[in-house]
Amino acid sequence: MYFEPNEDMTALLSGLEQIALGEGTEWEPSGDWSRQVWSHTLDRTLDENGYYDAGAEESLGAIAAAAMIWRLSRLSVNIEAAASAMLRPALGEDLPRPIAVMTDRRGGAVRFLPMAKAVLRIDDDGVHAALLSDGDVRELPTINAYPMGEIVNDALEWRRLDADAGRIRDLWRIAVAAELAGAMRGGLDAVIAHVKDREQFGRPLGAFQGVQHRLAMASARLEPTYWLTLKAAQELDSADAAIALGYTASISTQIVYDLHQFMGAMGLTLEHPLHRWTYRLRHLRSELGGASTNLQLAADRLWRNA
Amino acid sequence: MDFDWSDDNRRYRARVRHFLEQELPAEWPEIARHGPGSKEQTEFSLDFCPKLAEAGFLVPHWPEALGGANGTAWEHLILGEEMWAVGEPRGGQYMNVNWIGPTLMRYGSEAQKDRYLPPMAAGKAIWCQGFSEPNAGSDLASLRTRAERDGDHYVINGTKIWTSYASLAETCFLLVRTGPLSAGKSAIAILLVPMDTPGIEVRAIPSLVGHGDIHEVFFTDVRVPVSTRLGEEGQAWEIINYSLTNERVGIPRYAMSSRVLGHIVADLKRQDRFNDGVVRMRAGEAAAACEAARLLVYRLVDMRARGQTPGPDASLARVATVAADNAVLDFALDFLPEFTTGNVYPEYLAHHERAIVAGIASGATEIQLNLIAQRHLELPRGPR
Numbered sequence: 001m002y003f004e005p006n007e008d009m010t011a012l013l014s015g016l017e018q019i020a021l022g023e024g025t026e027w028e029p030s031g032d033w034s035r036q037v038w039s040h041t042l043d044r045t046l047d048e049n050g051y052y053d054a055g056a057e058e059s060l061g062a063i064a065a066a067a068m069i070w071r072l073s074r075l076s077v078n079i080e081a082a083a084s085a086m087l088r089p090a091l092g093e094d095l096p097r098p099i100a101v102m103t104d105r106r107g108g109a110v111r112f113l114p115m116a117k118a119v120l121r122i123d124d125d126g127v128h129a130a131l132l133s134d135g136d137v138r139e140l141p142t143i144n145a146y147p148m149g150e151i152v153n154d155a156l157e158w159r160r161l162d163a164d165a166g167r168i169r170d171l172w173r174i175a176v177a178a179e180l181a182g183a184m185r186g187g188l189d190a191v192i193a194h195v196k197d198r199e200q201f202g203r204p205l206g207a208f209q210g211v212q213h214r215l216a217m218a219s220a221r222l223e224p225t226y227w228l229t230l231k232a233a234q235e236l237d238s239a240d241a242a243i244a245l246g247y248t249a250s251i252s253t254q255i256v257y258d259l260h261q262f263m264g265a266m267g268l269t270l271e272h273p274l275h276r277w278t279y280r281l282r283h284l285r286s287e288l289g290g291a292s293t294n295l296q297l298a299a300d301r302l303w304r305n306a
Numbered sequence: 307m308d309f310d311w312s313d314d315n316r317r318y319r320a321r322v323r324h325f326l327e328q329e330l331p332a333e334w335p336e337i338a339r340h341g342p343g344s345k346e347q348t349e350f351s352l353d354f355c356p357k358l359a360e361a362g363f364l365v366p367h368w369p370e371a372l373g374g375a376n377g378t379a380w381e382h383l384i385l386g387e388e389m390w391a392v393g394e395p396r397g398g399q400y401m402n403v404n405w406i407g408p409t410l411m412r413y414g415s416e417a418q419k420d421r422y423l424p425p426m427a428a429g430k431a432i433w434c435q436g437f438s439e440p441n442a443g444s445d446l447a448s449l450r451t452r453a454e455r456d457g458d459h460y461v462i463n464g465t466k467i468w469t470s471y472a473s474l475a476e477t478c479f480l481l482v483r484t485g486p487l488s489a490g491k492s493a494i495a496i497l498l499v500p501m502d503t504p505g506i507e508v509r510a511i512p513s514l515v516g517h518g519d520i521h522e523v524f525f526t527d528v529r530v531p532v533s534t535r536l537g538e539e540g541q542a543w544e545i546i547n548y549s550l551t552n553e554r555v556g557i558p559r560y561a562m563s564s565r566v567l568g569h570i571v572a573d574l575k576r577q578d579r580f581n582d583g584v585v586r587m588r589a590g591e592a593a594a595a596c597e598a599a600r601l602l603v604y605r606l607v608d609m610r611a612r613g614q615t616p617g618p619d620a621s622l623a624r625v626a627t628v629a630a631d632n633a634v635l636d637f638a639l640d641f642l643p644e645f646t647t648g649n650v651y652p653e654y655l656a657h658h659e660r661a662i663v664a665g666i667a668s669g670a671t672e673i674q675l676n677l678i679a680q681r682h683l684e685l686p687r688g689p690r
């Protein structure tokens with residue numbers, strides 16, 4: 001056991017940290033009060049500096065991709081990083097990005113489709129990819145903090161990829177778990193800053209024990225998510241992947257509720273960034289069947305098929 | 307004990323339902339999609355509440371002399387349940403009938419009653435509630451908006467925030483400070499302020515809820531006659547305690563939650579997704595949360611029907627109601643997540659809007675928990 005990242009991963013993450021704190025990442029309400037903001041600057045910087053390909057490097061791999069996705073998901077701005085960093089290197093395909101991902105049991109609406117250049121489909125028939133051009137996708141109105149769309153071109157050319165659907169689905173579980181965990185962390189950080197600052201009844205909200213206990217509990221529940229996700233990415237074990245996603249999705253409900261409670265009415269405005277995390281979390285928590293499906297899967301993998 | 311409805315109550319509910327089926331227009335779900343606080347719904351109420359008034363369903367619980375029918379507490383509840391179940395077509399006017407009207411009846415001057423009660427009873431009055439301020443949310447007693455006496459006028463300066471309906475309201479039920487901040491609750495008064503008075507500026511706050519739901523309201527040297535004051539200087543706390551007790555009992559939101567839950571289950575069945583044991587367990591859990599809230603609210607109504615004043619029971623009921631709202635929302639988000647995208651599920655979106663504000667608007671759940679700890683559990687009082 002050794003919890004420190006290797007040298008290459010340390011270098012990668014410290015470079016990423018600089019970028020994450022740099023241009024195009026800070027909170028700004030969007031001009032038209034839309035609920036989502038796409039950071040072209042951040043996306044371009046990561047792309048140009050090869051971050052999305054890091055997962056293909058032997059010394060980095062899925063664990064580095066998971067750590068990267070987690071870090072980027074803590075930001076209030078949106079970019080499509082999970083599929084690009086986790087799935088593209090594993091598929092060994094030079095798919096154009098952004099990449100949207102469709103899995104079984106989702107409705108017609110898929111996040112990132114409106115700006116995606118490629119779409120992946122992971123289901124019982126295997127893994128398929130299609131390139132997208134103008135007119136293939138219709139953007140849908142949504143309350144989510146993701147751009148959502150559906151494919152309207154029935155004649156899209158799906159190409160079957162030479163990949164193990166089970167393994168790709170596990171990687172996607174890990175990527176989504178990392179996104180959930182990162183977004184919860186981002187939201188929690190914002191709320192912790194708020195309760196230190198906002199005073200009612202002559203003291204900061206964070207001085208009330210009722211507030212402290214729930215935020216402390218949120219933090220204690222959240223802490224393992226990072227490690228569960230990285231372990232799953234390192235081991236590439238199906239039960240680990242299901243546990244990482246199942247656990248992370250299962251704690252998100254209470255945490256999102258608490259974050260909004262402690263932010264008060266301010267958290268319901270578009271002037272404060274809290275929604276940029278929570279309205280991603282509301283969507284992510286049901287991805288790949290959500291907590292119940294993944295926890296059942298974990299039990300199956302651990303005991304039923306053993 | 308009897309947990310069944312009387313025949314009279316059943317008939318009453320059937321009449322309200324029939325009326326709603328007849329009178330709610332086909333586009334109602336689209337209007338209601340934005341939630342009861344939205345501008346769309348407030349505008350709609352100006353068409354719809356006069357019809358309710360005409361049919362005797364707006365203020366039946368008011369005295370006959372004021373346009374009511376001396377209805378019972380149970381009828382009032384049934385009316386509220388049926389309104390909430392369809393998404394609250396009274397919009398912000400639910401406040402008028404539930405608490406602003408009754409408060410004016412009890413504390414208002416004759417002139418105030420004559421001026422304000424008839425339009426309320428006719429379904430034509432939009433009010434807003436100017437309580438919260440940027441620095442006075444949960445700690446309402448620290449509000450700073452000042453009203454200085456100048457002869458037979460008050461001059462108001464300050465800022466209110468999160469004010470629902472402010473852009474359409476004609477009148478604001480405004481809390482102001484008439485004495486020093488150090489005097490706390492005892493130096494607060496209520497003014498009934500016409501929103502077209504010079505010096506009032508309203509700004510909509512872009513938000514996750516509704517369209518034009520919440521606002522900031524700025525008061526700059528706003529002059530109103532002393533006759534706009536409700537009750538005495540310093541009496542505000544007693545008055546709003548009376549009002550809010552009415553408000554709390556007045557919102558049977560679980561009725562919306564449980565109806566929405568029924569629809570979610572029907573959708574899941576249609577899509578063959580209800581066979582999963584976990585899905586059914588969670589549906590049962592949400593149903594139980596709605597039923598729990600319903601019974602706690604019924605207990606309050608029962609107390610009122612028997613002339614008792616509910617104490618901390620009101621806080622227990624509110625916490626249960628918020629839990630029910632969220633249990634249904636969580637169930638939908640986990641198993642019918644497609645409702646958040648596209649326009650296929652307006653009713654679910656309306657519920658979503660309501661559930662995310664349920665634990666904050668009209669007072670945070672945590673404040674209710676504090677009250678339960680102190681008044682129900684009688685725990686020693688800690689820092690507040």
Ligand SMILES: Cc1cc2nc3c(=O)[nH]c(=O)nc-3n(C[C@H](O)[C@H](O)[C@H](O)COP(=O)(O)OP(=O)(O)OC[C@H]3O[C@@H](n4cnc5c(N)ncnc54)[C@H](O)[C@@H]3O)c2cc1C
Nearest residue numbers: 261264265435437438443444468469470667668670672690
């Ligand atoms: C949709 C909506 C509509 C509204 N409409 C109106 C309106 O029409 N008129 C009006 O006047 N106001 C309105 N409000 C404001 C509402 O009353 C306040 O939001 C509420 O009282 C909480 O105040 P706050 O938002 O400032 O939160 P804060 O007081 O800043 O509190 C934030 C959170 O801290 C926690 N907290 C605070 N104090 C304590 C404590 N002592 N112990 C433990 N935890 C604590 C709670 O979780 C609370 O939610 C509306 C709000 C919303 C969301």
